[in-house]
Amino acid sequence: MSIKLIKDTFNYGMGQVLPKVIGFLLIPLYTAYLSPADFGIFDLAITLSAFLLVVMRLSVPGAITRFYYDYKGEQEKIYISSIFWFVLALSFLTCILFLLGGYFFADVLVPGLPYYPFIVLIVISAFLNSGSDIQRRLLQVRQQSAYTAKLNIATALLTILLSISFVVYFKLSALGLVMATVITSFILFIQAQYYLRNDLGGSVSMPMIRESLRFSLVLFPYHLYGHVSTLVTKSILSTFGSLAAVGVLAIATKFTQPFTIIINAFGAAFTPQYLASRTNNLESDYHNLSLLIKRIWFGSTLLFVGFFLFIDWIVIVMTPATYHDAITITKLLSLGFLPQMFYIIFSNELFFRKENKTLLLINMIGISLSLVLSWLLVRSYHEQGAAMAIITPSFVGAVLMFWFTRKKITFHPPWIFIFTCFALSMIIVSVDFFLIQDIRPYYVGLLLKAAMTAAFVLGCFKTDPKIFEIVSVFINKIRKK
Numbered sequence: 271m272s273i274k275l276i277k278d279t280f281n282y283g284m285g286q287v288l289p290k291v292i293g294f295l296l297i298p299l300y301t302a303y304l305s306p307a308d309f310g311i312f313d314l315a316i317t318l319s320a321f322l323l324v325v326m327r328l329s330v331p332g333a334i335t336r337f338y339y340d341y342k343g344e345q346e347k348i349y350i351s352s353i354f355w356f357v358l359a360l361s362f363l364t365c366i367l368f369l370l371g372g373y374f375f376a377d378v379l380v381p382g383l384p385y386y387p388f389i390v391l392i393v394i395s396a397f398l399n400s401g402s403d404i405q406r407r408l409l410q411v412r413q414q415s416a417y418t419a420k421l422n423i424a425t426a427l428l429t430i431l432l433s434i435s436f437v438v439y440f441k442l443s444a445l446g447l448v449m450a451t452v453i454t455s456f457i458l459f460i461q462a463q464y465y466l467r468n469d470l471g472g473s474v475s476m477p478m479i480r481e482s483l484r485f486s487l488v489l490f491p492y493h494l495y496g497h498v499s500t501l502v503t504k505s506i507l508s509t510f511g512s513l514a515a516v517g518v519l520a521i522a523t524k525f526t527q528p529f530t531i532i533i534n535a536f537g538a539a540f541t542p543q544y545l546a547s548r549t550n551n552l553e554s555d556y557h558n559l560s561l562l563i564k565r566i567w568f569g570s571t572l573l574f575v576g577f578f579l580f581i582d583w584i585v586i587v588m589t590p591a592t593y594h595d596a597i598t599i600t601k602l603l604s605l606g607f608l609p610q611m612f613y614i615i616f617s618n619e620l621f622f623r624k625e626n627k628t629l630l631l632i633n634m635i636g637i638s639l640s641l642v643l644s645w646l647l648v649r650s651y652h653e654q655g656a657a658m659a660i661i662t663p664s665f666v667g668a669v670l671m672f673w674f675t676r677k678k679i680t681f682h683p684p685w686i687f688i689f690t691c692f693a694l695s696m697i698i699v700s701v702d703f704f705l706i707q708d709i710r711p712y713y714v715g716l717l718l719k720a721a722m723t724a725a726f727v728l729g730c731f732k733t734d735p736k737i738f739e740i741v742s743v744f745i746n747k748i749r750k751k
Contacts, residue, residue: 287531292430294527301521301589303437304444310508310516311444314383315392317504319451321497322368322396326361327403329490333482334407348472354404355470356479361400365393380501382508382516387445391452398455401462408469421461429454492630499637503644503656511652519653522599525585529577529607537614540566544618548680556681563615564684568730570611571691575726578604578699579719582707599657601703606661608692609668616683619675632670636663687734694729698722 300309330353341349369390376385383389409418429450436446508516543562547555581604582597589596620629640662647655702722709715 287535290527290531292426294524296430296434297521297524298588299434300437301593303441304447304517306514306517306521306592307512308444308517309520310513310518311383311388312447313516313520314380314504314508314513315388315444315448316451317497317501318380318383318389319392319396321501322364322393323399323403324490324493324497325368326364326396326400327357328360328483329486329493330357330360330482331403331407332489333485334404335411336485337478337482338408338411344472347469348475349478350404350408350466350469351472352475352478353482354401354466355474357400357404361397365397368393379505380508381505382513388448391448395448395452395455398452398459400459401466402455402458405462405465408466425454425458428457492633495634495637499640499644500660502641503648503659506644506648507652507656510649511656515653515656518593518596519599519656521589521593522596522603522653522657525581525596525600526603526607529604529610532573533607533610533614536566536611540614541618541621544615545622548619548622551680560682560684564687564734566611566615567684567688567691570608571695571730572723572727574604574607575695575698575723577607579702579723583716595653597707599653601699602654602657603661605699606664608695609661609664612668612688613664613671616671616675616679619679620671623678625674628674632667632674633663635670636666639663639666684734687730690733691730694726698726 304312334350334353337349338346372379372385372389372393376383376389380389406418409415409421432450432453433447436442436449440446442449504516504519507519544559547559578601581600585597585600586594617629620626640659643659643662644656647658649655651658702719706715706718706722709718
């Protein structure tokens with residue numbers, strides 16, 4: 271592994287993880303100054319913004335990562351100029367249409383989110399992000415990872431400082447958070463123009479735009495579908511539940527952010543190792559890959575069990591009583607972690623075989639089922655129903671991934687160990703959820719949770735007595751590095 275690859279990985283990791291860690295640590299501040307309803311308004315606004323970002327761009331900026339290397343010199347400048355002005359014009363047109371349509375249909379599209387000032391500000395923010403999106407893609411293809419990390423960290427710090435100022439000092443609640451987002455978007459738009467100042471001197475080429483559109487429109491339905499599912503789920507929850515329910519769901523999602531960070535980091539790190547082992551096609555590599563999967567799965571299940579058993583204490587410490595309903599929702603959302611890890615591990619087999627259509631099919635089935643469950647469950651079970659609808663694609667994806675890959679994998683994954691650890695973890699968390707989490711006094715519940723964690727570890731050890739040896743070797747390797 272080259273020094274540059276290590277540096278790039280570190281820079282991208284820091285740029286993505288540090289802002290999320292800071293946001294997680296600020297949960298006590300936000301929950302102290304924002305009611306669940308206020309947080310619900312902000313979460314609806316951010317969800318709408320993510321949806322608009324996809325619609326305004328048609329996934330065209332993503333084509334830069336594919337076609338940037340095809341053009342050199344003056345052609346490169348023409349390509350970047352063409353994509354930039356096309357995306358800017360498309361974003362402006364979508365912005366106008368949505369502002370006009372939102373004036374009449376805002377209550378239908380996003381129930382509970384006021385048209386003015388929230389929807390107006392969010393649409394403006396989404397438009398301003400157009401230049402920033404082009405810049406981000408160029409930084410990636412030009413391998414300017416240090417610049418990317420500094421930009422991401424600066425953006426996060428600016429947003430957080432503005433949010434604290436507007437919420438704590440000016441007492442603007444949800445509006446303060448949205449205003450912080452808009453101001454940050456405006457500053458980044460100006461900064462992006464400065465970065466692109468030497469790239470935008472070319473003419474506009476319609477053939478280049480059409481080529482990028484043909485590439486991006488294949489991916490657009492998948493990107494759009496996922497955001498539509500999230501927006502629909504929260505809109506239904508706002509309609510049949512309340513804005514406070516949306517806020518509780520949002521806080522619960524923030525508490526599961528550590529899982530999101532782990533999943534993203536793991537996916538980036540594990541895929542090259544899996545693909546290298548499959549390419550080498552050596553028995554020794556397959557043996558090592560199987561051991562690696564066993565280590566990963568044991569660590570993942572132990573982390574999940576520990577999180578599920580003790581997250582209620584963390585929520586109680588970090589939030590006021592008005593947010594303690596998030597305990598149950600956080601536990602439900604965390605159930606999606608292990609299926610996602612399973613999906614990432616074995617989806618690499620389909621990547622290796624270039625079966626992208628199968629991956630797309632699996633994702634679309636999961637998201638479609640999530641939409642159906644949102645309509646059926648959220649109306650009756652509110653935020654708990656929303657949480658169940660959100661984790662459904664993870665379980666569906668894991669089951670379908672096992673079905674499509676079980677006969678294609680040429681090595682021997684530790685299936686018995688995987689399914690046994692998963693079953694043990696589900697038994698442990700079920701006992702906690704239904705019998706232990708409400709036990710008083712608290713220290714009795716704490717002792718029982720510690721005992722169940724030990725029981726889980728012993729159960730995994732009984733399945734594979736060498737698991738401690740495997741973990742010990744793994745830890746020693748990390749120490750040596």
